[in-house]
Amino acid sequence: MTASRRSLALFLVASLLLALFPGVGGTFYVQLLTNVMILAIFAMSLDLLIGYTGLVSFGHAAYFGLAGYVLALLGPQYEAASLWWSLPAAMGVCALFALLTGLLVLRTKGIFFIMVTLAFAQMLFFVFHDTKLGGGSDGIYIYNKPTLLIGDFALANLDNIAHFYYLVLLLMLCVYLLLRRILGSTFGRALVGIKVNEHRMQALGFPVFRYKLASYVLAGALGGLAGYLAAVQFGFVNPEILSWHKSGQVIVMVILGGMGTLYGPVLGAFAFVLLQEAFSNQAWIGEWAKHWQLGMGVFIVLVAMYLPQGLAGLLQRFGRKAEAKEEREEQP
Amino acid sequence: MDFAFFLIQLLNGLQYGLLLFLVASGLTLIFGIMGIINLAHGSFYMLGAYLAWSLASLTGSLAAAIALGIPLTVLFGMALEWLLVRRLYDRDHLFQVLLTYGLILVFEEIRSILWGDDMHGVPVPALLNASIPLTDNLSYPVYRLFISGVCLLLAYGLYLLIKKTRLGMMIRAGASNRDMVQSLGINIKFIYTLVFAVGVALAGFAGMINAPLSSVFPNMGGHVLIICFVVVVIGGIGSVKGAMAASLMIGLADTFGQVLVPEMAGMIVYLLMAVVLIWRPAGLFGRA
Numbered sequence: 001m002t003a004s005r006r007s008l009a010l011f012l013v014a015s016l017l018l019a020l021f022p023g024v025g026g027t028f029y030v031q032l033l034t035n036v037m038i039l040a041i042f043a044m045s046l047d048l049l050i051g052y053t054g055l056v057s058f059g060h061a062a063y064f065g066l067a068g069y070v071l072a073l074l075g076p077q078y079e080a081a082s083l084w085w086s087l088p089a090a091m092g093v094c095a096l097f098a099l100l101t102g103l104l105v106l107r108t109k110g111i112f113f114i115m116v117t118l119a120f121a122q123m124l125f126f127v128f129h130d131t132k133l134g135g136g137s138d139g140i141y142i143y144n145k146p147t148l149l150i151g152d153f154a155l156a157n158l159d160n161i162a163h164f165y166y167l168v169l170l171l172m173l174c175v176y177l178l179l180r181r182i183l184g185s186t187f188g189r190a191l192v193g194i195k196v197n198e199h200r201m202q203a204l205g206f207p208v209f210r211y212k213l214a215s216y217v218l219a220g221a222l223g224g225l226a227g228y229l230a231a232v233q234f235g236f237v238n239p240e241i242l243s244w245h246k247s248g249q250v251i252v253m254v255i256l257g258g259m260g261t262l263y264g265p266v267l268g269a270f271a272f273v274l275l276q277e278a279f280s281n282q283a284w285i286g287e288w289a290k291h292w293q294l295g296m297g298v299f300i301v302l303v304a305m306y307l308p309q310g311l312a313g314l315l316q317r318f319g320r321k322a323e324a325k326e327e328r329e330e331q332p
Numbered sequence: 333m334d335f336a337f338f339l340i341q342l343l344n345g346l347q348y349g350l351l352l353f354l355v356a357s358g359l360t361l362i363f364g365i366m367g368i369i370n371l372a373h374g375s376f377y378m379l380g381a382y383l384a385w386s387l388a389s390l391t392g393s394l395a396a397a398i399a400l401g402i403p404l405t406v407l408f409g410m411a412l413e414w415l416l417v418r419r420l421y422d423r424d425h426l427f428q429v430l431l432t433y434g435l436i437l438v439f440e441e442i443r444s445i446l447w448g449d450d451m452h453g454v455p456v457p458a459l460l461n462a463s464i465p466l467t468d469n470l471s472y473p474v475y476r477l478f479i480s481g482v483c484l485l486l487a488y489g490l491y492l493l494i495k496k497t498r499l500g501m502m503i504r505a506g507a508s509n510r511d512m513v514q515s516l517g518i519n520i521k522f523i524y525t526l527v528f529a530v531g532v533a534l535a536g537f538a539g540m541i542n543a544p545l546s547s548v549f550p551n552m553g554g555h556v557l558i559i560c561f562v563v564v565v566i567g568g569i570g571s572v573k574g575a576m577a578a579s580l581m582i583g584l585a586d587t588f589g590q591v592l593v594p595e596m597a598g599m600i601v602y603l604l605m606a607v608v609l610i611w612r613p614a615g616l617f618g619r620a
Contacts (some may be wrong), residue, residue: 050426056426104606108609110425111363111425111565112613114425114429115561115562115565116565118561119605122598123602126602130595130599131595244554244558248371251429293437294437297435297438297439298434299434300433300434301431301434301435304420304428304431304434308423
């Protein structure tokens with residue numbers, strides 16, 4: 001099998017397994033996996049910035065949280081909002097916020113970029129934490145899940161755990177395929193070029209700033225998609241979803257999975273959440289479960305030291321081994 | 333706002349700024365000289381505070397606790413540099429962010445295991461436990477003035493160390509060209525270890541000396557960390573002078589912000605940072 005055939009096969013098998021999962025998994029695990037897939041969308045959107053455009057954003061939680069707050073604030077309080085307008089509204093607000101801040105933050109580079117993105121996310125955090133706009137530090141409940149109607153016919157009932165799972169799965173696959181397609185286009189190739197050598201791309205006549213801005217806005221909107229889904233799942237938003245810890249977590253997911261691979265961050269989200277579950281599982285590790293962050297922290301440190309390519313790097317290493325083996329078998 | 337009230341806020345702002353300087357100067361040295369982004373810097377502040385609390389309850393004196401605590405933090409910093417940080421000098425900043433983010437979690441849990449999750453107060457040393465009356469009902473605590481004084485002294489000491497001593501010269505040379513300094517026969521590896529340890533000790537000391545004012549509580553490092561990053565970025569990365577200017581700016585902006593516009597107070601420092609960076613993308617004293 002060639003490498004591209006193999007990755008297509010892996011993609012199909014993984015999608016199929018995820019599609020079959022609600023048939024065998026209990027409610028708890030279906031919800032857990034829904035959460036994982038939402039974070040996978042979030043991590044993929046950041047990978048577009050970190051892994052492909054070379055922009056290390058330390059404020060990506062801003063979009064995650066902002067979209068949740070848009071749903072909570074724009075939706076009617078005691079009725080359900082329609083997904084048809086509330087999702088585009090949430091993503092639109094995120095895209096707009098990314099456009100406005102992007103015009104400023106993209107003027108900075110390196111460590112300054114890291115810090116300025118953090119600064120804007122923190123500003124947003126304090127807007128919702130210190131003012132009454134979004135219920136202050138207590139946050140707001142979203143009492144009714146959005147509806148998904150065509151006429152009077154409900155396409156899916158988002159209160160139903162399985163329905164919501166499939167919606168998230170579908171959206172995750174769409175985001176993956178969309179980003180794959182974008183990254184395969186001239187635009188996507190140019191982004192990678194910008195990551196490697198910005199000045200050269202400039203000299204070649206590419207509108208570098210506009211390309212970076214486009215990437216930044218797209219990542220913001222997709223981060224908003226993830227945040228919207230998370231707000232729907234938990235039925236609750238508070239400033240914590242905008243905090244720098246959240247931005248840190250998603251960076252960890254991207255690197256843990258393997259940046260610049262797109263499927264890596266998906267793996268990273270799975271590994272991150274499942275490990276967190278394992279380390280905090282009282283049945284498995286007893287008393288130490290309440291110190292789950294210790295295991296997580298040590299794990300993250302080890303990844304930083306010994307696994308710079310992340311889980312995707314491990315997979316690729318196996319892939320190359322398999323290829324070498326096939327070649328050996330072909331030449332007796 | 334009458335004058336006494338204004339004076340109190342001014343002194344508070346300066347004291348907060350000077351304290352921030354202690355933490356931020358370590359951060360800016362570690363970044364400017366070694367090129368390491370250290371997210372775990374806030375944890376050193378927290379560990380320092382907890383160390384002060386536990387040693388002060390053991391020995392019965394904050395001064396003794398600090399005297400014991402400083403060598404401990406220096407050793408801790410050296411061990412950390414030697415074990416982990418040293419391996420990431422050549423890597424992308426992203427991995428430094430990752431490593432030190434992991435360390436935050438580890439230190440937070442070590443704190444939880446060693447000292448529990450409760451909040452504790454640390455008594456102000458009896459000698460300094462007094463207030464200077466300003467008006468009939470307003471007074472200013474001596475301990476805050478003491479902290480400001482100590483921070484100023486340390487800042488001056490740091491300035492002398494970096495600008496006037498032979499070691500300082502080696503440190504500055506190491507920041508601009510590590511390999512050249514190495515080939516001139518200077519043990520640059522040891523200098524890096526030392527700089528890191530000094531940075532850790534400064535943050536730890538800030539936590540210790542401020543423990544009577546702030547109390548000690550879980551996750552106390554997080555807020556300090558982010559504010560100190562703001563300080564470092566506004567001041568210009570690697571510039572100790574810039575860190576001083578920016579610390580005072582942030583200290584005053586935050587203190588007066590909380591009095592004048594309490595709803596906006598959290599945002600002000602970040603707004604300030606955004607404005608400064610749009611005006612000067614490399615910070616006030618940074619070299620672009």
